[in-house]
Amino acid sequence: MASSQILKPADLTAKEASYYKTLADPEVAKNFIITRSYVRLCQQVVDKKLPADQLPDKPLGFSVRYLLAGEVTMINRAISDSIIAEMCKNDTRGCSGNKK
Numbered sequence: 001m002a003s004s005q006i007l008k009p010a011d012l013t014a015k016e017a018s019y020y021k022t023l024a025d026p027e028v029a030k031n032f033i034i035t036r037s038y039v040r041l042c043q044q045v046v047d048k049k050l051p052a053d054q055l056p057d058k059p060l061g062f063s064v065r066y067l068l069a070g071e072v073t074m075i076n077r078a079i080s081d082s083i084i085a086e087m088c089k090n091d092t093r094g095c096s097g098n099k100k
Contacts, residue, residue, distance in 0.1 A: 001059045007037045034059050035066040042071075042078035052078070052085035 012020055016036055023029040038059055044050035055078055064072065 001034070001037065001041070001056045005037060005041060005056070007033055007040065009033070012036065031061040031063050032066050034061040035063050038062055039067065039071055039075065042075045045078040045081055046074055052081035053089055055079070055082040 009017065009020060016032075020029060020032055023032060038056075041050060041055060045052050045055050058079075067075075
C-alpha cells in the first residue's frame, strides 16, 4: 500500500477514532490504521471508485480483528475483482467473451 493510501487518525470515523484512542501499543495502533486503510480501498473497488487492478496486495499488519460485520465479504469481493482485472489485463480472451 502506498503511504498516500494510509489513513491518518483524523480520517477515521467516529467509531474508529474512539477505538483507536484506546490503543496504547504503537504497533497495534499502526496495524489498526493499516487495516482500516485497506478496508477503505476495498470499499472503493466494490463501489467502482477505484479500478480493481489498482487494489494493492493485503498489507503486512492487516488484521481481521479490526474488521466490522460484513467487511470480510466485501474485502473478498474486492480481492476477487482485483484478481479478475489483473487476469483480464494479461489475457482478454476469457474476460470479454472474445476469442482470439
